[in-house]
Amino acid sequence: MMGPIRLQPAAVAQELAKFGEKLARGAGSLRGLPEVHYGASAKEAIYSEDKMVLYRFVSEHRVTEKVPLLIAYALVNRPYMVDLQEDRSIVKSLLAAGHDVYLIDWGYPDASDRYLGLDDYINGYIRRSVNVLRARCNVPAINLLGICQGGAFSICYASLYPETVKNLITMVTPVDFQTPDNMLSHWTQGMDVDAFVDTLGNVPADLMNWCYLTLKPFRLLQQKYVGLTDILDSPGELENFLRMEKWIFDSPDQAGEAFRQFIKDFYQGNKLLKGGLEIGGKPIDPKRIRMPVLNIYAEQDHLVPPDASRALKGIIGSRDYTELSFKGGHIGIYVSGRAQREVPPAISAWMKQRR
Amino acid sequence: MSAKTKTEDSIKDWQSLHQQWWSSMLDSARKQAASAGWDASSFKPGDSLKGFGDVFGKSLGSENEATVERFLAGSKQFLQWVEGLSAQVAARGGIPGKIEDWTALFKQSAGPMLESNNPFLHLFQGLSGDGARGLEQMFAGLPNVADAFKGELKGMLNTPAFGFMREQQERAQQLIAAQLEQQEAMNAYNAQMLRASKLSFEKLELKLAEREEPGRQLDSLRAVYDLWIDAAEEAYAEIALSAEFRAAYGDLVNKQMRVRQMLQTEVERQTGQVGMPTRSELNSVHKRLQEMRRRIRELEDRLEQATPAPTPRAAPAVAPTSKPAARQKPKPKTKVAVKTARAAPKRAKPAAARSATTGKAATKSAGTGKRKSAGSKAAGNRRNLNRLA
Numbered sequence: 001m002m003g004p005i006r007l008q009p010a011a012v013a014q015e016l017a018k019f020g021e022k023l024a025r026g027a028g029s030l031r032g033l034p035e036v037h038y039g040a041s042a043k044e045a046i047y048s049e050d051k052m053v054l055y056r057f058v059s060e061h062r063v064t065e066k067v068p069l070l071i072a073y074a075l076v077n078r079p080y081m082v083d084l085q086e087d088r089s090i091v092k093s094l095l096a097a098g099h100d101v102y103l104i105d106w107g108y109p110d111a112s113d114r115y116l117g118l119d120d121y122i123n124g125y126i127r128r129s130v131n132v133l134r135a136r137c138n139v140p141a142i143n144l145l146g147i148c149q150g151g152a153f154s155i156c157y158a159s160l161y162p163e164t165v166k167n168l169i170t171m172v173t174p175v176d177f178q179t180p181d182n183m184l185s186h187w188t189q190g191m192d193v194d195a196f197v198d199t200l201g202n203v204p205a206d207l208m209n210w211c212y213l214t215l216k217p218f219r220l221l222q223q224k225y226v227g228l229t230d231i232l233d234s235p236g237e238l239e240n241f242l243r244m245e246k247w248i249f250d251s252p253d254q255a256g257e258a259f260r261q262f263i264k265d266f267y268q269g270n271k272l273l274k275g276g277l278e279i280g281g282k283p284i285d286p287k288r289i290r291m292p293v294l295n296i297y298a299e300q301d302h303l304v305p306p307d308a309s310r311a312l313k314g315i316i317g318s319r320d321y322t323e324l325s326f327k328g329g330h331i332g333i334y335v336s337g338r339a340q341r342e343v344p345p346a347i348s349a350w351m352k353q354r355r
Numbered sequence: 356m357s358a359k360t361k362t363e364d365s366i367k368d369w370q371s372l373h374q375q376w377w378s379s380m381l382d383s384a385r386k387q388a389a390s391a392g393w394d395a396s397s398f399k400p401g402d403s404l405k406g407f408g409d410v411f412g413k414s415l416g417s418e419n420e421a422t423v424e425r426f427l428a429g430s431k432q433f434l435q436w437v438e439g440l441s442a443q444v445a446a447r448g449g450i451p452g453k454i455e456d457w458t459a460l461f462k463q464s465a466g467p468m469l470e471s472n473n474p475f476l477h478l479f480q481g482l483s484g485d486g487a488r489g490l491e492q493m494f495a496g497l498p499n500v501a502d503a504f505k506g507e508l509k510g511m512l513n514t515p516a517f518g519f520m521r522e523q524q525e526r527a528q529q530l531i532a533a534q535l536e537q538q539e540a541m542n543a544y545n546a547q548m549l550r551a552s553k554l555s556f557e558k559l560e561l562k563l564a565e566r567e568e569p570g571r572q573l574d575s576l577r578a579v580y581d582l583w584i585d586a587a588e589e590a591y592a593e594i595a596l597s598a599e600f601r602a603a604y605g606d607l608v609n610k611q612m613r614v615r616q617m618l619q620t621e622v623e624r625q626t627g628q629v630g631m632p633t634r635s636e637l638n639s640v641h642k643r644l645q646e647m648r649r650r651i652r653e654l655e656d657r658l659e660q661a662t663p664a665p666t667p668r669a670a671p672a673v674a675p676t677s678k679p680a681a682r683q684k685p686k687p688k689t690k691v692a693v694k695t696a697r698a699a700p701k702r703a704k705p706a707a708a709r710s711a712t713t714g715k716a717a718t719k720s721a722g723t724g725k726r727k728s729a730g731s732k733a734a735g736n737r738r739n740l741n742r743l744a
């Protein structure tokens with residue numbers, strides 16, 4: 001039987017020398033790089049309220065679809081992930097396919113927003129944004145694309161105001177918050193969220209980031225950066241890496257009350273799945289979702305496991321339910337080459353079939 | 356060449372490799388430092404990792420700096436791993452052949468498996484920085500008076516308080532007791548991390564066994580490192596999803612919050628006495644502010660529903676865009692408005708459709724380029740929505 005590791009001193013010496021060279025050369029590459037920017041598509045603010053801004057992406061193509069598409073992103077991290085750069089933009093592909101695309105940017109809550117609750121986000125910001133679009137585009141209902149936590153919000157919204165949603169698309173959206181492989185949920189179960197929010201007020205972004213990184217600590221805190229040495233002498237790839245880093249760590253603090261409610265009702269109570277959820281005193285009944293639903297999930301998603309997303313099928317009243325499985329992770333679904341080829345065309349085709 | 360000579364050469368190679376590697380890193384660091392105009396004279400043998408940190412960390416944009424910091428921390432830990440492994444191979448006198456020997460070597464290079472020397476904790480502690488901080492790091496700047504109250508001194512916490520300073524003494528005792536509980540919770544959490552560390556070696560052994568098959572051997576340090584990472588992640592995931600970890604994690608968070616809350620209360624007490632505004636007072640203001648926002652929006656919603664639809668006017672305008680105007684093709688607002696008035700939707704509008712009017716609508720008037728007042732902006736938006744009603 002052969003041993004599992006066959007290291008030759010000379011080969012290892014060469015490997016280490018190359019690693020050292022790459023590190024040294026990388027110093028020059030990093031030093032020469034300007035700060036990275038994001039955003040591939042021009043956009044205009046059409047409505048704002050407090051720190052929330054509703055943007056319309058300005059298309060360079062003819063808008064052929066009458067019904068606007070509103071993207072509701074999560075409160076954690078920034079929504080520019082959907083339009084990160086020229087060759088990594090879901091928005092750009094949708095614009096090219098003739099859609100009229102809008103985005104809610106929640107902004108960065110500060111201490112004065114500590115008491116913003118889910119009622120304010122869903123019955124307030126989302127509802128009024130949808131109504132602005134209905135008025136602006138002269139349509140009774142819009143297409144709503146909710147991503148991650150924004151997807152859970154969109155499900156709540158569509159349950160409360162189904163007549164204003166023509167088609168609902170959810171992307172990497174948790175519905176069953178207590179699947180056995182959901183590490184994040186597992187950790188929250190023993191937390192006294194009241195004490196947590198009462199003490200911290202808004203939840204600091206750095207703490208949220210740390211929590212996400214510790215889901216896969218060796219990969220995300222160490223191996224990823226060791227791998228960076230492989231692209232240190234490639235300015236293009238390095239720029240992409242830095243852009244992703246910027247996005248990952250560009251996180252807003254979480255409004256305390258919204259965080260409290262989300263953890264209690266969604267993670268600890270699992271009420272979106274089990275029932276009993278109320279937003280602003282209004283009961284959420286997902287059976288009222290009878291419009292067509294497209295549910296997109298990522299097969300290697302460590303934040304929102306596939307089973308957590310697939311649970312949507314069992315709770316809604318729609319007979320027109322479609323699932324799209326993506327071979328990738330929670331982040332790759334926005335930015336990988338495969339995602340660019342598969343996800344926006346699938347969304348576009350699905351919506352066009354349901355004009 | 357005899358087998359003995361080969362082994363001796365191998366040992367010699369590894370020992371010299373261990374030295375050569377750091378010398379080469381040092382040289383590279385010196386060169387880069389010199390090109391960056393930094394004084395490289397402080398570089399000393401064995402300082403090569405620090406040297407790299409200094410070289411990479413200078414002259415970078417502020418946003419990139421945080422990434423560089425994380426990159427250096429990750430690379431440094433990798434290099435420490437290589438150094439430990441290389442030193443163990445050199446000390447052992449050659450490359451192991453059996454899996455058990457490899458596992459033993461990995462364990463030795465990681466050091467004694469104690470709570471105080473745990474690779475998992477090292478990883479967590481070594482990599483906090485801008486953009487990511489755990490609770491432990493968030494607490495780093497706070498006083499920990501419990502350090503002085505260990506062992507027999509703990510009994511003093513139960514001493515009854517009396518006299519003029521009685522309440523203050525009681526609060527101090529409670530705070531110290533809470534900090535001690537927090538430390539115990541931290542120890543329980545660290546014990547879970549230690550479990551993960553130990554399990555990672557078991558996982559590694561299994562993975563190494565898979566690599567004994569012909570054609571699957573690992574022939575580079577990076578490949579060995581990646582296998583080690585796979586084993587560590589698997590072990591961590593298994594522990595992190597256990598009931599014990601969940602309890603330890605929750606308990607740690609809750610105990611830390613209790614300490615923090617007590618400290619905040621104490622700070623409030625002190626600052627309040629000298630007339631400084633306190634966190635509680637601000638919370639009260641913010642709470643009332645939010646209630647007022649909701650109330651105003653509710654009233655505006657009602658107003659919308661009660662207001663008859665006015666005659667069509669210009670549609671709401673748009674704010675400046677994020678890209679040069681030349682690239683933008685805004686919709687013809689006036690046309691849209693007229694069309695909207697003519698072609699009302701067939702379906703009856705729900706009340707919600709008439710009430711989206713509260714925000715700062717647009718900052719620039721369509722067509723004219725003139726800025727509207729906040730009042731007229733909201734009114735314009737409201738009128739536009741009313742047309743649909």
